[in-house]
Amino acid sequence: MSVEITSPHFKANAREALADAPLQQALAKVGPGFIGKRAAAAGKLPEFEALRDSARDIKDHTLAHLDLYLERYEAKVKEAGGHVHFAVDAAEARDIITRICRSLDAKTVTKGKSMISEEIGLNDHLEAAGIEPVETDLGEYLIQIRGEAPSHIIAPAIHLNKEQVEADFRRVHTHLSPGRNLSEPTALLAEARGELRQRFLAADVGITGANFLVAETGTSIIVTNEGNGDLTQTLPKAHIVLASLEKLVPTLEDVSQLLRVLARSATGQEMSVYTTFSTGPRRPDDVDGPGEYHVVILDNGRSGMLGGQLREMLRCIRCGACMNHCPVYHAVGGHAYGWVYPGPMGAVLTPSLIGIEKAANLPNASTFCGRCEEVCPVRIPLPKLMRHWREKEFERHLTPAPQRFGLAVWGFFARRGWLYRPATRLAMGMLALAGRRKGRFASLPLAGGWTRHRDFPAPEGGTFQAQWRARKAAEADARAAKGAAR
Amino acid sequence: MTSSRDTVFASVRRALGVTSREAPRLQEVGDRIAGHPRGLVPARAQVPPAECIALFKEMVLAAAASIDHLPSANQVPAAVAAYLRGRNLPPTILRGADPRLSALPWGQEPNLDVWIGPSDGRQLAGLSHAFAGIAESGTLVMLSGPDNPSTLNLLPDHHLVVVDAADVTADYETVWGRIRARFGAGIMPRTVNWITGPSRSADIEQTLLLGAHGPRSLHVLLVGEPV
Amino acid sequence: MTVPPSLDAALSPPRVGLFCTCLVDTIRPSVGFAAAKLLEEAGCEVEVPLQTCCGQPAFNSGDRATSRALAEQVISAFENFDYVVAPSGSCAGMIKAHYPELFTGEPDWTGRVDRFCAKVFELVSFLVDVRGVTHVDAAYPGTATYHDSCSGLRELGVKGQPRRLLASVDGLALVEMQDADTCCGFGGTFCVKYPDVSNAIVEKKAANIVASGADTLLAGDLGCLMNMAGKLQREGRAVAVRHVAEVLAGMGAEPALGMPATVEARAETARAKR
Numbered sequence: 001m002s003v004e005i006t007s008p009h010f011k012a013n014a015r016e017a018l019a020d021a022p023l024q025q026a027l028a029k030v031g032p033g034f035i036g037k038r039a040a041a042a043g044k045l046p047e048f049e050a051l052r053d054s055a056r057d058i059k060d061h062t063l064a065h066l067d068l069y070l071e072r073y074e075a076k077v078k079e080a081g082g083h084v085h086f087a088v089d090a091a092e093a094r095d096i097i098t099r100i101c102r103s104l105d106a107k108t109v110t111k112g113k114s115m116i117s118e119e120i121g122l123n124d125h126l127e128a129a130g131i132e133p134v135e136t137d138l139g140e141y142l143i144q145i146r147g148e149a150p151s152h153i154i155a156p157a158i159h160l161n162k163e164q165v166e167a168d169f170r171r172v173h174t175h176l177s178p179g180r181n182l183s184e185p186t187a188l189l190a191e192a193r194g195e196l197r198q199r200f201l202a203a204d205v206g207i208t209g210a211n212f213l214v215a216e217t218g219t220s221i222i223v224t225n226e227g228n229g230d231l232t233q234t235l236p237k238a239h240i241v242l243a244s245l246e247k248l249v250p251t252l253e254d255v256s257q258l259l260r261v262l263a264r265s266a267t268g269q270e271m272s273v274y275t276t277f278s279t280g281p282r283r284p285d286d287v288d289g290p291g292e293y294h295v296v297i298l299d300n301g302r303s304g305m306l307g308g309q310l311r312e313m314l315r316c317i318r319c320g321a322c323m324n325h326c327p328v329y330h331a332v333g334g335h336a337y338g339w340v341y342p343g344p345m346g347a348v349l350t351p352s353l354i355g356i357e358k359a360a361n362l363p364n365a366s367t368f369c370g371r372c373e374e375v376c377p378v379r380i381p382l383p384k385l386m387r388h389w390r391e392k393e394f395e396r397h398l399t400p401a402p403q404r405f406g407l408a409v410w411g412f413f414a415r416r417g418w419l420y421r422p423a424t425r426l427a428m429g430m431l432a433l434a435g436r437r438k439g440r441f442a443s444l445p446l447a448g449g450w451t452r453h454r455d456f457p458a459p460e461g462g463t464f465q466a467q468w469r470a471r472k473a474a475e476a477d478a479r480a481a482k483g484a485a486r
Numbered sequence: 487m488t489s490s491r492d493t494v495f496a497s498v499r500r501a502l503g504v505t506s507r508e509a510p511r512l513q514e515v516g517d518r519i520a521g522h523p524r525g526l527v528p529a530r531a532q533v534p535p536a537e538c539i540a541l542f543k544e545m546v547l548a549a550a551a552s553i554d555h556l557p558s559a560n561q562v563p564a565a566v567a568a569y570l571r572g573r574n575l576p577p578t579i580l581r582g583a584d585p586r587l588s589a590l591p592w593g594q595e596p597n598l599d600v601w602i603g604p605s606d607g608r609q610l611a612g613l614s615h616a617f618a619g620i621a622e623s624g625t626l627v628m629l630s631g632p633d634n635p636s637t638l639n640l641l642p643d644h645h646l647v648v649v650d651a652a653d654v655t656a657d658y659e660t661v662w663g664r665i666r667a668r669f670g671a672g673i674m675p676r677t678v679n680w681i682t683g684p685s686r687s688a689d690i691e692q693t694l695l696l697g698a699h700g701p702r703s704l705h706v707l708l709v710g711e712p713v
Numbered sequence: 714m715t716v717p718p719s720l721d722a723a724l725s726p727p728r729v730g731l732f733c734t735c736l737v738d739t740i741r742p743s744v745g746f747a748a749a750k751l752l753e754e755a756g757c758e759v760e761v762p763l764q765t766c767c768g769q770p771a772f773n774s775g776d777r778a779t780s781r782a783l784a785e786q787v788i789s790a791f792e793n794f795d796y797v798v799a800p801s802g803s804c805a806g807m808i809k810a811h812y813p814e815l816f817t818g819e820p821d822w823t824g825r826v827d828r829f830c831a832k833v834f835e836l837v838s839f840l841v842d843v844r845g846v847t848h849v850d851a852a853y854p855g856t857a858t859y860h861d862s863c864s865g866l867r868e869l870g871v872k873g874q875p876r877r878l879l880a881s882v883d884g885l886a887l888v889e890m891q892d893a894d895t896c897c898g899f900g901g902t903f904c905v906k907y908p909d910v911s912n913a914i915v916e917k918k919a920a921n922i923v924a925s926g927a928d929t930l931l932a933g934d935l936g937c938l939m940n941m942a943g944k945l946q947r948e949g950r951a952v953a954v955r956h957v958a959e960v961l962a963g964m965g966a967e968p969a970l971g972m973p974a975t976v977e978a979r980a981e982t983a984r985a986k987r
Contacts, residue, residue, distance in 0.1 A: 014910050029692045047528045054526045061518075067498045067506045068515040076672060086491040138698055139689035155689060162691050185690040193699060200699070201607050216519045217674045227685040227700025230640050234677065245494070250515070251522040252665075256658040260528070267688075270545070271623035274700065275680040282676050286630055287582075288604040288637045289676045299494045307501030327896045331913040365907050367900025367914075368773060370867040387773060394775030403906065407771060411779040414735075414766040415786065421763070428739050439973035440946055449905035453912035454943030457740065457971035464733045464742035468749075468761045 005354055007338030010361035017332040026159050027333050030152075034324035037268025038375065045264065055261050056379045058254045059315035063306060069215040069248045070297070076218025080280025082293035090120035093298045097122060097207065097240055098129050100294055104237055106131055106204035112222055112229035113137035114209030115153055115318065116242050116298060118340045119353065122207075133207075134199045136228035138192055145172045151334030151342065154266055154320040159333050162188060196228070206232035206290065210243035211317065212258065213295070216251040218279055220295060223262065225273045233278055238292035241278070245297050246306075246314040258317060261377035266319040301353045309388050313348050315378040322372035322382060328365055337362055344372035348385040356392055363389035425463050432461030519672075524659045531622035531657035535712030538621045538656045543708070545624025549683030550696060551704035559586070559709050562648055563595040569646060569705055570598075570611060580605055580642065581613040584633035587648065604635035605642055612642035612701075618661045619654035619708070623682055626706065627661050630677035639679050645701040647681075651710045729757040730794035732787070732808075732833075734801045735766045736935040737956075741970065744935060747962035748800040748836050754962075755844040762790045767799075769807040772815075773901055781815045788812070788829050796843070797833045800958050801934050802865020803901075805835040810868045835865055836958055837933055841874035851963035852883035858927035859887065859957070860918070860941065861894040862934035875933060875957050882960060890925035892917075899940035915944045923950055929969075931957045942970040 006013060017023055042048045062069055074084045087093035093116075101109060109126060111117065111133055123133045123144070135144040139157035143150055145168050150156030157165075166182040169191055182188055208229050210220040220241040222229040233239040249255045263269040282289030305314055323329040323343025334342035339359075341349050347366060351359040363386035372382045393399050413420040435441055435458025443451045450456055488496075499506060506512075533541060546553045554565050570577055578599040581587050592600055605612055614634040618627040626647050630636045639645060655661055669675065685700030696702050729752050733745040749759045768783030787808065791797045799805040809830045816822040840846040859879065865871035872894075879887050898904060898914030905911075918941060922930055930945070930952050932938050942954035953969035968974045 011907065011909070014907065018909055018913050026691070033692050045528060045530070047526055050526055051528075058525075064502065065511055065515050067495060067502060067504060068511060070495070070498065071506065072515070072519065080674070086489075086494045088490050088493050092490060136699065137689075138687045142689065155692075157689050158692070160690075165690055185693045185695055188690055189687060189695045189698060193697065196699060197607060216522065217672050219674055225685070226687050226698035227640050228698070230636070230677075230679065231699055234636050234640065245498070250518050252662040253522045253524050253659050256662070257525045259658070269682075270548075271625055271680070271682045273549075273681065273683050273685060275625075275682075277674060277678040277680075278676065279674040280676060283631070285632050286635075286676055287632050288635045289630060297494070299497060303494065303497035303501050306498060307503075327898065327914045328910055331910050365903070365910060367863070367896050367898060367903045367911075369863040369896035369900070371863075371896070374867055387775065390773065390775035391777055392775070394777075399774065403774070403902065407774050407776060407779075407902075410766070411771055411776065411783075414768070414771075415779070415782055417763050417765050417786075420765045424735075424739050437973060439968065440943070440971040442947075447905075449908040450943070452908050453947065454915070454940065455946040455971060457939055457942055458973075459740045460742055460974075462742060464738040464745035465761060465763070467742050468745065 005339050005358055007350065007354070007359050007361055010336060010338060010365060013336035013338060014332045014365075017336045022161050022164065023159050023333055026161055027330055030158060030324060031330050034267070038265055038321060038324070041264035041268040041270065048261070048264065051257060051261050052377050052379055054257050055317075055377055056315060058249065058257055059378050062248055062250055063246065063311060063314055066245065066248060066306065069250060070245060073213055073215040073218055073248060076215070077280065077295055080218050080293075082218065082280045082295060085294060085296045087296055087298045087300070089300050093120045093242065093296055093300070094122055094125040096296050097242065098126060098131070100238065100240060101126065101131050101205050102129070104204055104292070108132045108134060108199065108203045109205045109207055110134050110136050110200055110203040110232045110236065111140070112206070112208035112224065112232040113140050113156070114207065114242055115150075115340060116209055116244055117207065118150060119300065120298070122242075134196070134203070136196050136200065136232055137224070138189070138226060138228070141192060141196065142168065149335065149340065152320060152323060153318055153341065153345070159335065200231040200235055203232070203236045205238045205240060206236040207240045207242060208233050210241050210247050211262070212249045212255050213243055213247045214249055214252060214255055219277045221255060221275065221277050223259070223272045223275050227274050230274055230276050233276070234289055236290055238294065239278065239281070239290040241295045243295065243297060244302055245299055246302050262317055262319055265321040265375065265377040305352050310348065310352055310385060312380050313345075313352070313385055315380055316345055316349070317378060319377055321375040321377065325371040325375050327367065327369060344382045344386070348382055348389070351389050356389055356396070357398065360393055360398055421463065421465060425466050428459040428463055429461055432459045435459070522662070527657045527659060528622065533621070533656050538654060539651055539708070539712055541656070542619055542621035542624060542654050545621060546706050547624070549624045550686070551624070551683045551706055553706040553708055555708045557710070559648070560591055562590050562707055562709065563592050563598065565707050566613060566646060567595045567598050573644065573703070575610055575644065578609070579611050579613050579646070580609040580638065582615070582632065582634040582638060584615040586615050587613065605637040607641045609642045611644040611646065612638035613646045613648070614638050616647050616649040616653065618664065619649040620658055620661060620680070621654055621656045622658065625680045625682045628679040628681060629675050631675055636677045636679065639681060640700050643697070643701055644703045644705065645684075646705045646707060648707045648709060651708055652713045654708075654712065726756050726758045727795040729759050729796045729798050730791040731759050731761050732764065732767070732791065732797055732799035732804060733761060734799055734804045734935065736939070737800060740939065741935060741956065743964060743967050744800050744956040744958055747956065747958040747964050748798070750962040750964075751836065751840060751849070751958060752798060755840055755846050757796070757844070760794070764790055767804045767807045769803065770901055772807065772811060777815065784812050784815050788826065792825070792829045795832065796839065798836050798839045799833070800836040800956060802835045802862050802869050802871050803934050803936060805833055806864035806868035809833045835869050835871050835933065837875045837878060837961070838869060838871045841877060846878065848881040849878055849961045851961055851965070853960045853965040854884040855929050856886045856888055856927045857929040857931050857960070858890045858922060858925040859893060860890070860897060860930065860932040860937060862932055862937045863896050865933050866894055871933060875931070878961055879931070879957070885960070888925050888927050890921045890927070892921055897937045897941050899936045901936065904940060915940055919944045919948060919950065922952060927952065929953045929955060931955055931960060933957050938970055946971050
């Protein structure tokens with residue numbers, strides 16, 4: 001999958017997504033699935049809200065001391081016999097990983113799910129270098145064989161239905177009997193398990209991401225339900241961890257706090273099935289495990305965020321709760337966002353990584369309903385950060401001209417009450433008259449965006465302020481008349 | 487020539503407005519790592535040993551694993567044989583060289599074929615001894631090493647795990663303390679696996695299915711009573 | 714209306730500055746009158762200072778300068794009241810939750826803004842939480858469902874209060890729709906910036922409203938109400954859409970949002986305003 005960016009075409013993407021019936025059917029399952037489960041998990045744990053505060057505080061503390069925790073982490077990885085490589089940008093990270101694979105004469109590489117690897121476009125690069133990457137997370141495998149990008153950060157193939165998966169398996173697993181029955185998800189899973197099992201055992205190098213990096217011990221942590229990350233990191237000759245630098249956490253106790261909120265926020269599980277703590281290569285008396293352990297730490301824009309108004313975004317632990325609760329995501333799915341990270345977290349992170357010029361649609365395509373912030377385990381103020389991007393856009397005059405003009409006109413009148421009040425009286429009077437018979441408009445000049453899908457209610461006529469003042473004046477007159485009469 | 491490492495550290499320092507040599511910050515970081523404060527532990531995970539075992543059983547079952555509570559380790563071979571029979575599996579088990587497993591009365595199950603070593607993916611059932619159990623979420627803690635190769639946790643279809651009731655803690659934090667005691671402060675083995683139930687995936691139409699890549703079935707053999 | 718007597722005992726009636734909101738001002742003034750009536754019945758003295766807009770459209774579009782200028786206007790016009798009440802969670806939320814942000818790092822303003830924001834309230838939560846109102850003297854025959862507008866709910870905690878007061882309305886049956894607290898897709902300028910996405914969201918909301926079986930839709934924000942009414946009416950649904958204040962103030966016989974005024978309704982309106 002390539003890192004082609006289609007975020008500038010969000011509106012067209014969205015329209016396509018809305019007309020895509022199988023996608024809409026799949027999306028209809030997202031809310032009911034994830035929302036209820038998270039609420040149930042949070043409800044069962046009385047300390048859940050306090051744990052969110054604790055998680056946020058740990059992240060904030062770490063970010064404020066990131067230089068020191070990175071130093072510690074690096075030292076501990078080396079002490080355990082591992083290697084640490086720093087990559088300033090995506091290109092460098094790709095090169096480092098390719099170099100390591102080449103040094104081991106790697107033909108096949110298994111991959112645990114890694115959003116960073118999507119961000120840097122690793123798979124295409126490896127293929128061009130003659131190395132075959134095999135995605136082992138089932139969702140990632142499904143989209144890999146379709147040549148698609150993930151549409152969700154923890155459930156990458158959430159947009160697919162089982163008929164599509166069956167069609168893809170038949171197309172790709174040509175060595176298997178055409179007459180086999182693949183109508184049930186259990187059969188599909190069994191087939192994937194069989195196919196990937198061979199790849200796991202044959203792989204030369206295993207590449208995983210990391211949910212967390214622990215400074216105290218030089219440990220990388222992956223969290224899966226499938227066990228694919230474990231097979232990826234245990235069986236091959238080398239284990240490469242690819243992680244961005246904000247994944248640092250100080251201690252094992254600190255990471256336990258974060259783990260208490262991660263699975264609950266993501267899928268409503270108390271704990272994911274496999275939480276694996278990896279430190280260095282195999283030890284001299286181990287009977288299995290990789291001979292080499294490499295950690296590639298990627299910056300690619302994070303240090304820039306650290307010093308500014310987007311620091312809070314670096315708390316993100318990639319649980320996906322925000323997009324699971326987002327009405328916009330429910331409507332259009334992840335691909336519409338046009339790059340690697342969808343939903344509210346994608347709306348905030350993407351402009352930092354690819355620039356606000358390309359990503360402008362993302363922080364704008366939000367109603368600011370606030371549900372994302374309500375469920376974020378580390379309390380990232382996502383709407384506030386999206387608004388920050390809108391301010392940056394406005395400052396740089398990137399806001400579309402008609403919108404900017406409309407708001408300027410509104411602002412002009414709103415700041416001049418003496419103009420605003422008569423102007424609105426006049427306008428509303430006219431509209432009220434025009435809309436008197438039906439009570440609403442099916443179409444209205446300059447309001448095409450609204451009336452395309454909705455009627456526009458006719459104003460009652462006369463503004464509240466004008467009517468109120470008239471009423472008060474009448475009351476004053478009545479009192480004066482009464483007073484005079486006495 | 488500035489290395490990438492230098493560039494990244496310079497960027498981070500610039501963003502934070504620090505030199506990395508400021509004494510108060512170094513102190514704070516040093517203290518946190520040395521002191522590793524526990525943080526907030528849920529009340530559920532602060533129960534006495536008897537309740538802890540009950541909670542562990544409840545959570546193991548909730549994670550779709552199965553559990554047998556055996557009065558002593560001597561019953562383990564019989565329990566393993568019974569499990570294999572019950573699932574219609576051949577009477578073969580692969581285990582690690584863990585001395586606690588080696589000390590078991592395997593002779594009592596003469597029909598049981600016991601192999602020792604890491605898994606290469608061809609075995610149907612594996613047996614490990616857990617380092618600990620965590621009642622808070624019904625989690626097993628497995629350490630890599632010759633005693634219990636990590637491949638046993640992942641490759642066989644059926645994973646059986648012996649855990650001593652005395653090694654079941656209520657919370658995660660206690661286990662970290664025990665790992666520090668065993669390996670030294672700041673030191674970890676190659677892999678620590680927290681395992682909570684059998685492998686699963688919901689990637690196909692949000693349908694939850696067991697046995698994605700790891701074991702389809704996880705069976706816990708809880709031995710003895712808490713100290 | 715029941716107000717605990719102790720509140721009114723020794724104090725002179727609190728002076729409330731009614732922030733009518735630009736949508737109420739321009740589209741549906743009767744909501745402003747309903748709000749004033751409810752506040753007066755709760756023992757408050759209501760005034761309506763000259764006002765325009767809270768600045769939210771500018772704020773959410775990234776135009777801090779305009780939002781700041783409008784915030785100063787609002788604060789100057791309203792700060793000498795005991796309370797500032799708006800029949801809108803969105804506008805009250807803008808003022809209460811976001812005005813402080815517009816003045817960060819300005820010691821001259823900070824205290825003044827904080828003191829001001831402390832007395833700003835959404836209408837129904839003001840009646841229930843501050844004035845202690847537990848019951849209204851109103852009648853409304855029908856089945857209503859209540860939509861929780863996002864800002865009111867998540868910025869100001871407005872959820873139980875409208876339901877509590879609606880429960881006291883004679884003849885009114887309240888039914889909950891599915892996903893009552895899910896966004897309706899209005900989002901201010903969002904609905905015209907991304908009309909197709911907004912439409913998809915409001916379609917779901919309309920389906921939930923219809924499925925609830927209610928003949929009336931109520932909410933505390935006119936923007937949301939206009940959005941939902943517009944969709945229901947485009948779909949030809951016979952659900953009357955009103956602001957919750959109208960029903961609580963006994964003004965539920967006025968023409969519903971987007972409905973033409975009938976002769977009877979016009980007479981009723983004139984009576985209610987006297």
